[in-house]
Amino acid sequence: xxxxxxxxxxxxxxxxxxxxxxxxxxxxxxxxxxxxxxxxxxxxxxxxxxxxxxxxxxxxxxxxxxxxxxxxxxxxxxxxxxxxxxxxxxxxxxxxxxxxxxxxxxxxxxxxxxxxxxxxxxxxxxxxxxxxxxxxxxxxxxxxxxxxxxxxxxxxxxxxxxxxx
Amino acid sequence: xxxxxxxxxxxxxxxxxxxxxxxxxxxxxxxxxxxxxxxxxxxxxxxxxxxxxxxxxxxxxxxxxxxxxxxxxxxxxxxxxxxxxxxxxxxxxxxxxxxxxxxxxxxxxxxxxxxxxxxxxxxxxxxxxxxxxxxxxxxxxxxxxxxxxxxxxxxxxxxxxxxxxxxxxxxxxxxxxxxxxxxxxxxxxxxxxxxxxxxxxxxxxxxxxxxxxxxxxxxxxxxxxxxxxxxxxxxxxxxxxxxxxxxxxxxxxxxxxxxxxxxxxxxxxxxxxxxxxxxxxxxxxxxxxxxxxxxxxxxxxxxxxxxxxxxxxxxxxxxxxxxxxxxxxxxxxxxxxxxxxxxxxxxxxxxxxxxxxxxxxxxxxxxxxxxxxxxxxxxxxxxxxxxxxxxxxxxxxxxxxxxxxxxxxxxxxxxxxxxxxxxxxxxxxxxxxxxxxxxxxxxxxxxxxxxxxxxxxxxxxxxxxxxxxxxxxxxxxxxxxxxxxxxxxxxxxxxxxxxxxxxxxxxxxxxxxxxxxxxxxxxxxxxxxxxxxxxxxxxxxxxxxxxxxxxxxxxxxxxxxxxxxx
Ligand SMILES: Cc1ncc(C[n+]2csc(CCOP(=O)(O)OP(=O)(O)O)c2C)c(N)n1
Ligand SMILES: [Mg+2]
Numbered sequence: 001x002x003x004x005x006x007x008x009x010x011x012x013x014x015x016x017x018x019x020x021x022x023x024x025x026x027x028x029x030x031x032x033x034x035x036x037x038x039x040x041x042x043x044x045x046x047x048x049x050x051x052x053x054x055x056x057x058x059x060x061x062x063x064x065x066x067x068x069x070x071x072x073x074x075x076x077x078x079x080x081x082x083x084x085x086x087x088x089x090x091x092x093x094x095x096x097x098x099x100x101x102x103x104x105x106x107x108x109x110x111x112x113x114x115x116x117x118x119x120x121x122x123x124x125x126x127x128x129x130x131x132x133x134x135x136x137x138x139x140x141x142x143x144x145x146x147x148x149x150x151x152x153x154x155x156x157x158x159x160x161x162x163x164x165x
Numbered sequence: 166x167x168x169x170x171x172x173x174x175x176x177x178x179x180x181x182x183x184x185x186x187x188x189x190x191x192x193x194x195x196x197x198x199x200x201x202x203x204x205x206x207x208x209x210x211x212x213x214x215x216x217x218x219x220x221x222x223x224x225x226x227x228x229x230x231x232x233x234x235x236x237x238x239x240x241x242x243x244x245x246x247x248x249x250x251x252x253x254x255x256x257x258x259x260x261x262x263x264x265x266x267x268x269x270x271x272x273x274x275x276x277x278x279x280x281x282x283x284x285x286x287x288x289x290x291x292x293x294x295x296x297x298x299x300x301x302x303x304x305x306x307x308x309x310x311x312x313x314x315x316x317x318x319x320x321x322x323x324x325x326x327x328x329x330x331x332x333x334x335x336x337x338x339x340x341x342x343x344x345x346x347x348x349x350x351x352x353x354x355x356x357x358x359x360x361x362x363x364x365x366x367x368x369x370x371x372x373x374x375x376x377x378x379x380x381x382x383x384x385x386x387x388x389x390x391x392x393x394x395x396x397x398x399x400x401x402x403x404x405x406x407x408x409x410x411x412x413x414x415x416x417x418x419x420x421x422x423x424x425x426x427x428x429x430x431x432x433x434x435x436x437x438x439x440x441x442x443x444x445x446x447x448x449x450x451x452x453x454x455x456x457x458x459x460x461x462x463x464x465x466x467x468x469x470x471x472x473x474x475x476x477x478x479x480x481x482x483x484x485x486x487x488x489x490x491x492x493x494x495x496x497x498x499x500x501x502x503x504x505x506x507x508x509x510x511x512x513x514x515x516x517x518x519x520x521x522x523x524x525x526x527x528x529x530x531x532x533x534x535x536x537x538x539x540x541x542x543x544x545x546x547x548x549x550x551x552x553x554x555x556x557x558x559x560x561x562x563x564x565x566x567x568x569x570x571x572x573x574x575x576x577x578x579x580x581x582x583x584x585x586x587x588x589x590x591x592x593x594x595x596x597x598x599x600x601x602x603x604x605x606x607x608x609x610x611x612x613x614x615x616x617x618x619x620x621x622x623x624x625x626x627x628x629x630x631x632x633x634x635x636x637x638x639x640x641x642x643x644x645x646x647x648x649x650x651x652x653x654x655x656x657x658x659x660x661x662x663x664x665x666x667x668x669x670x671x672x673x674x675x676x677x678x679x680x681x682x683x684x685x686x687x688x689x690x691x692x693x694x695x696x697x698x699x700x701x702x703x704x705x706x707x708x709x710x711x712x713x714x715x716x717x718x719x720x721x722x723x724x725x726x727x728x729x730x731x
Contacts, residue, residue, distance in 0.1 A: 009345065010344055010345055013294065014282060014286075014292070014293075014294065017282070017283060017286055018286055018291075021283075021286035021287050022287070024287075025287040056472050056476065059472055060469065060472070060473060063468050063469035063471075064469050066468075066469070067467070067469055068291075068345070069290070069291040069311060069343060069345055069346045070345050071345045072344045072345040073345075
């Protein structure tokens with residue numbers, strides 16, 4: 001089972017080391033992890049995608065992470081009505097002959113072309129993981145040079161922020 | 166008043182009522198040691214940083230206070246690692262202070278630089294790297310607060326050399342502000358009502374006590390629960406001492422080397438109440454087969470312990486200093502008494518198990534039985550000594566055969582199983598409890614792992630009594646090789662030229678030796694009466710098994726009760 005956790009942490013030195021150290025020590029199966037600043041200057045929000053056997057294992061992940069001194073709050077937003085996004089930048093081989101086909105694909109996916117040169121172009125897409133996976137698959141035919149993805153971030157719909165959940 | 170960073174550290178220690186530190190100097194902590202010199206702050210120089218950290222641990226276990234140790238950067242810090250991990254596994258409050266290279270040298274592979282925060286992240290409750298003197302008072306305050314509150318544990322503070330030399334107008338903060346840290350004390354009392362319901366329904370209950378009772382110092386409340394209810398008690402290695410070994414309800418230690426009665430009771434009970442335990446695999450064996458008929462209740466301060474190893478049907482989260490008094494109250498209120506289990510003949514049954522198969526030795530008459538050595542010391546000290554062990558067969562025999570009377574009287578590395586823990590831990594305990602008899606049971610293997618601390622012992626005139634249970638083998642390894650590896654004794658003999666009596670004497674510790682059974686009593690009596698530190702080298706037969714034994718992965722009721730010696 002896959003779950004998404006919103007983890008609010010104090011923005012102090014070493015906090016990411018503590019989180020990653022804990023994940024490796026407890027052998028948790030983390031699928032994605034994305035961190036960034038928030039509306040509060042001293043708080044960092046980390047979205048963690050975790051794969052677990054059952055709810056007991058999830059309880060362990062949450063309880064162990066909660067014990068870290070710099071972890072302020074963990075909200076399980078898996079079952080909360082929420083918006084989930086990931087950003088990907090994909091560098092694809094493109095020449096005169098296939099460029100227009102590429103542009104079609106990009107349009108179908110509502111992606112954006114953010115860099116063009118004679119040999120390649122860079123496609124930007126934000127969306128759910130599955131959508132990015134699908135685009136990558138199609139682009140494989142053109143020849144992908146490199147992919148960079150941010151990992152999933154998520155926010156609930158409605159007025160309640162994760163810190164108050 | 167302007168103060169050097171090093172002096173700030175000392176002032177903070179005073180504010181935290183630290184009365185002694187254990188440590189070892191070096192380049193990055195020279196200013197700190199200079200401050201020790203100038204302030205005449207009590208400090209014990211061990212002969213190895215591992216000695217310092219175990220000594221701080223022994224000090225903490227024996228008293229419940231927070232132990233403190235110092236080490237320099239690089240190798241000083243890495244030498245602390247085993248001791249920090251030892252304290253972490255057994256939830257011991259400790260503050261380790263290490264020096265770090267100068268701020269501008271951090272990250273450059275500078276001389277004696279090691280990323281000790283990175284290294285100790287998985288084995289500390291928390292750690293800090295201090296690069297600015299302004300942060301120092303607050304970090305010190307937080308470190309002590311974190312180490313001793315909630316579930317205690319070691320905290321490491323790595324302080325750059327520059328910080329010790331910088332100056333500051335010192336004010337010690339009165340409070341800490343840790344947004345993400347909750348040290349829970351009182352929990353939800355409804356959970357205790359559910360425990361009472363379960364007790365009312367139970368016919369064959371067992372109470373399983375662990376290190377949490379010793380750490381929280383709630384042995385009195387725990388005894389009260391037993392007195393009121395007469396429920397049979399079993400203990401983990403770490404729980405020994407909190408209930409006197411000789412109360413009739415006490416069935417002894419449970420698990421791999423648990424007693425017959427404790428293990429049988431676990432398998433047959435219909436209610437198992439774990440109090441401050443973590444259901445370690447040495448206790449449970451295969452978790453699927455642990456207490457199969459029982460409703461399991463888990464009392465703990467750490468929510469992450471519940472359902473970690475064993476699924477609990479009910480939990481009581483909170484400090485035992487909160488939950489146990491409340492439990493007593495409600496037991497009285499609902500008149501839960503001894504009659505209940507007597508009706509089900511449960512109490513009689515467990516007592517029968519106890520009588521039927523007491524702890525046995527498989528040794529032929531003639532040699533000195535290791536268990537006899539421990540029983541004799543138990544008798545001579547009337548169960549009132551602080552007992553320290555190393556790791557191996559002698560540790561298990563001590564757990565089984567010493568008759569403990571008080572909480573925090575048994576200091577042993579349970580979770581990590583660290584050979585070399587014993588001698589320095591005994592030093593730490595003796596320093597803080599000078600009036601107490603402190604007896605170390607160690608092995609011929611273990612004593613060599615921190616034998617340099619004999620010098621610390623002698624030079625500080627500490628009257629620790631060391632009993633080397635000298636079977637001339639790494640006995641526990643030997644036993645497994647005998648049982649599971651076709652008696653192929655690969656590298657488990659310590660037979661050689663070492664003379665422990667001379668080793669002791671060379672460092673200023675009196676040495677005695679026992680070679681024949683008839684000498685045992687008189688030599689032990691003499692040793693315990695002697696003024697200063699004494700090492701007694703007791704020559705034991707090579708082959709004796711710790712029994713009973715549950716083979717790894719076996720069921721607790723399938724114990725090997727007789728040895729396969731020969
Ligand atoms: C630091 C460390 N290394 C290795 C071990 C594995 N080990 C466990 S018990 C043991 C033998 C201990 O021998 P000794 O101290 O003579 O005790 P005995 O079992 O003979 O009583 C060993 C090697 C350990 N627990 N700790
Ligand atoms: Mg030995």
